[in-house]
Amino acid sequence: MNFHQFKNALFFFALTSFTVVNAQQKTIEIKGKVIETETKQTIEYATISIIDNVTKKPITGTITNEAGLFSIDVTSGNFYIEVSFLGFISKTFKDFKVEKNKIDLKTISLSEDLEALGEVLVRAQKSQTEFKLDKRVFNVGSDLSATGAGALEVLNNVPSVNVSIEGEVSLRGNSGVQILINGKPSVLASADGNALGTITADMIEKIEVITNPSAKYDAAGTSGIINIVIKKSEKKGLNGSVSLNVGVPNSNSFGLSLNRRTEKFNLFSQLGFGLRTYPGETESINEDFEEETTVQSFGDSEFDEKFSNFLLGTDYHINDRNVITLTGSYAYEVEDQSSQQDFTSIDGTNSVTDxxxxxxxxxxxxxxxxxxxxxxxxxxxxxxxxxxxxALGSSFRKDQSSYFENTTSIGSKSDAEQITRTDYKLADYTFKLDYVHPFLEKYTIETGSQYVINEVSNDFAVSDLDDDVWVSNPNLTNIFNFDQNVLGVYTTASYEGEKWGVKLGVRMEDTQIETLLETTNENHSKNYTDLFPSAHTSYKVNDDFSIQAGYSRRINRPNLRSLNPFSNIRNTFSISTGNPDLEPEYTNSYEITSIHKIGKASLNFSLYNRYTTDVIESVIVSFEEGVSTSRPENIGTSNTTGLEFNGKYNPLNWFSLSGEFNINFFDRNGIFESESFNFKGNRWSSSLTSKFKLPLDFDLEVSGDYQSEFESLQGRIYDNLYADLGLRKKILKGKVILNMSIRDVFASRVNQSETIQPDYYLYNSRKRGRFVTFGVSYGFGKGEAMEFSGQRRR
Incomplete structure (x- = not known):
């Protein structure tokens, strides 16, 4: 055999061998679906491993898709199949039928491995808080992200932040906090509902808490900012919750929240409707020392509100670095209010005259x-x-009509009837551009601009019944227009090292305000440009102790209610008007904050000072024939120095304690109409919340709040003490939550104030009473049920 024949024979032998081997290794398709045993929900990202029977090493593998389905091809004929997912007991398949080169495992149910899951949580990275120049950052570790909890439960683990059992978020005891998503306003964080419930713990990277905002943010005063940062690699799937609530007085609502995530789209929607009732009890005393007369009133009121809202939005991920968000929402409310006030006029001999x-x-x-x-x-x-x-836009309209009737029972006063009509229109537009540019590893420059347009019109008319004819009252009828445009431009520069950092910034805002009282053709124009500098620094002493200091200049612009000179005639003996000549107030805010970690406790101490000029105060400007008229005025300066403490302590897995204490001392200086308003005083407040994890998956929350009495410009504000109670029961591993909450358990929350002057004395009191609410909520997808989803909050 020559070389040529040998080469042809070798080629033929190799080709034949390959054909035989290939014929023996036929391609087999393996498919199936993976679900949870208890809930029957599909499991996304479950691992399918094809393992060699001899070597016990993986041959190939795949994962399940959004629907829990998988399909994989294999050519080996000696293997077994293993299906696994973190926190679940794996399943192995060694006996299976091959029909037409296919293995169909059909539906595979996996049960949770509670012991393994517990080990994972124990070893997991713990969530922790650190300072970052002008903010505190709570990094969400796997101890929270692996629990399947929702955004509100994660927020409740952040120091200084508290979430009540009803889902109300407060920062350092103040509920007026602004919540941002990835640094921008979002309907997901709207207070009108609980679309925030569609965000789950495993989607959250970190939560930023800002108590003294830098020049990057609006200069208008705010009680604080909470920014929820979502991970860029968001898991795909469907999340949502549905809730039903009933209460006494009426607190009835239904809410539905949905969030669907795919590779390109994030679709979110919300539907809610309900009925709320707010009862009220009022009392007032107007005592005239010169005329020796007193007018007393006692009243009951009931405010009913029917509401509905719908929200729809989407995030479209063009690619990994570009995303567009479109959102729209519509709400409609119907209000009915009724009240009855009994008035009594008493003379100097304590006799009833009217x-x-x-x-x-x-x-x-x-x-x-x-x-x-x-x-x-x-x-x-x-x-x-x-x-x-x-670019954000919103519009609001109120069409309101009121009927008032005075019926005399004692005295010679004639019966009287009045009607009022209000046509209120508001339109807001906000355009914002922000750019962040890091460089040289530790340096960052931020710059941007914002333009805000506010357009408001209030058409208010009052008519009196005279001989069965409604006659317009020209003294109380007017159309007031308010237009405000604010242009803001800012720049900040920061350095951030491992231990120390500093951030400096400045914001310029140009404000234009036009007001017009059409009835009398009175118009006022204001145009002012201000600079708002800010400076922040932080230093990390060690892992358990850090300190932060900050300064910012703030502004509080008067709104339409403060500027509109119309009268409120609900109580004709207590009239309030606006002041079109009102100027904005400015505040220089200084703050030093420390954060301590001591074992299972997280403690924060803050020392602050706020110096405010042109302070806006409501002042009684006249008192005639028992009628008091008040309006806001710019009264001098206020210098406030305070100490704040808040902390969280988790001594046991089933018990946690959080509390806040704030005390401040103020020094007021001012002159109004030749009268001195110089005085000093102090006020303090505290709150304490205890949370218990009881057997059978019950959660109990008990909280108490106290606000001290303090001196005001012309009198004093009474103290206030009240308590809230909440009970929650989780079933089906948190997929269903039952709630009961009692607000103001002892009906002790009463707002009381008095004005003490040489010629007169005024007392006002308002009480709403106890609220009891029951709710059930069901969550589906990756997160647990969220409390009170779709409920409108006030």
Whole structure:
């Protein structure tokens, strides 16, 4: 055999061998579906491993898709199949049938491995808080992200932040906190519902708490900012919750929240409707020392509100670095209010001279519309380099009519009837551009601009019944227009090292305000430009102790209610008006904060000082024939120095304690109409919340609040003490939650104030009483049920 024949034979032998081997290794398709044993929900990202029977090593593998389905091809004929998922007991398949080169495992049920899950949580990275220049950052570790909890439960683990069992978020005891998503306003964080419940713990990277905002944020005063940062690698799937609530007095609502995530789209929607009732009890005393007369009133009121809202939005991920967000929402409210006030006039001998009943019936409709467009671009150069543009618009309208009737029972006063009509229109537009540019590893420059347009019109008319004819009252009828445009431009620069950092910034805001009282053709124009500097620094002493200091200049612009000179005639003996000449107040805010970690406790101490000029105060400007008239005025300066403490302590797995204490000392200086308003005083407040994890998956929450009495410009504000109680029961591993809450358990929350002057004395009191609410909520997808989803909050 020559070489040529040998080469042909070798080629033939190799070709034949390959054909035989290939014929023996036929391709087999393996498919199936993976679900949870108890809930029957599909499991996404479950691992399918094809393992060699001899070597016990993996041959190939795949994962399940969004629907829990998988399909994989294998050519080996000697293997077994293993199906596994973190926190679940794995299943192995060694006996299976091959039919037409296919293995169909059908539906595979996996049960939770509670012991393994517990080990994972124990070993997991713990969530922790650290200072970052102008904010505190709570990094969400796997101890929380692996629990399947929702955003509100994660927030409840953040120091200084408290979430009540009803889902109300407060920062350092103040519920007026602004919540942002990835640094921008979002309907997911709206207070009108609980779309925030569609965000689950495993989607959250960190939560930023800002108590003294830098120049990057609006200069208008705020009680604080909470920014929820979502991970860029969001898990795909369907999340949602549905809730039903009933209460006494009426606190009835139904809510549905849905969030669907795919590779390109994040779709979110919310539907809610309900009925709320707010009862009220009022008392007032107007005592005239010169005339020796007193007018007393006692009243009961009931405010009913029917509401509905719908929200729809989407995030479209153009690619890994570009995303567009479109959102729209619509709400419609119907209000009915009725009240009865008994008035009594008493002379100097303590004899009743007059008595009458003032009856009110008010109806109103409030349509609301909001919409937003946002575009965010991330850059390949640096993970923190970004460009964000947003355009937001909203409109609100109130069509209201009221009927008042005075019926005399004692004295010679004639019966009287009045009607009022209000046509209120509001439109807001906000355009914002932000750019973040990191460089040289530890340096960052942020710059941006914002333009806000506010357009408000209030058409208010009053008519009196005279000989069965309604006659317009020109002294109380007017159309007031308010237009405000604010242009803001800012720049900040920061250095952030491992131990120490500093951030400096300045914001320029140009404000234009136009007001017009059409009835008398009175118009006022204001235009002012201000600079708002800010400076922040932080130093990390060690892992358990850090300190932060900050300064910012703030502004409080008067709103339409403060500027509109119309009268409130609900109580004709206590009239309030606006002041179109009102100027904004300015505040220089200084703050030093420390954070301590001592074992299972997290403690924060803050020392602050706020110096405010042109302080806006409500002042009694006249008192004639028992009628007091008040309006806001700019009264001098206020210098406030305070100490705040808040902390959380988790001594046991089933018990946690959080509390706040705030005390401040103020020094007021001012002169109004030749009268000195110089005085000093102090006020303090505290709150304490205890949370218990009881057997059978019950959660109990007990909280108490106290606000001290303090001196005001012309009198004093009474103290206030009240308590809230909440009970929650989880079933089906947190997928269903039952709630019961009691607000103001002892009906002790009463707002009382008095004005003490040489010529007169005024007392006012208002009480709402106890609220009891029951609710059930069901959550589906990756998160647990969220409390009170879809409920409108006040």
């Amino acid at each position: 008595a009458w009943l003032r009856d009110e019936k008010t109806e109103a409709t409030n349509p609301k519309l909001s919409y937003e467009l946002q575009y965010k671009k991330d850059f390949k150069r640096h993970e923190d380099q970004s460009l964000l543009f947003s």
